[in-house]
Amino acid sequence: MRSLVTGAIIGILLVVFVFAWIYLASQGRVPVIQAPLEWVSIPVRIVALLILAAIVGVVYFAMFPARKRPS
Numbered sequence: 001m002r003s004l005v006t007g008a009i010i011g012i013l014l015v016v017f018v019f020a021w022i023y024l025a026s027q028g029r030v031p032v033i034q035a036p037l038e039w040v041s042i043p044v045r046i047v048a049l050l051i052l053a054a055i056v057g058v059v060y061f062a063m064f065p066a067r068k069r070p071s
Helices: 002-026 042-063
Strands: none
Touching: 002 042
16 A cells, blocks of 8 residues: 555656646746647647656556565
C-alpha cells in the first residue's frame, strides 16, 4: 500500500511539474523546444500527459515491486 501511495504522489508531482512548465513556457519564462505543436489540441495534450504519468508509474512499480506479506 505504501508503494502505491508513493507512486501516486510521484505521478501527481510529475503531472503538476509538466503542467507548470507548459504554463511558464507559454509566458516565456522558461526555455522551450521549438516544435510545431500548436495544432495539437488540449485534450490530446492532457491524454499524452496522463499516459506519460502511467508509464512512469509502471516503471516505478517494475523497479520497486510491492513487498508481499506472509499470510
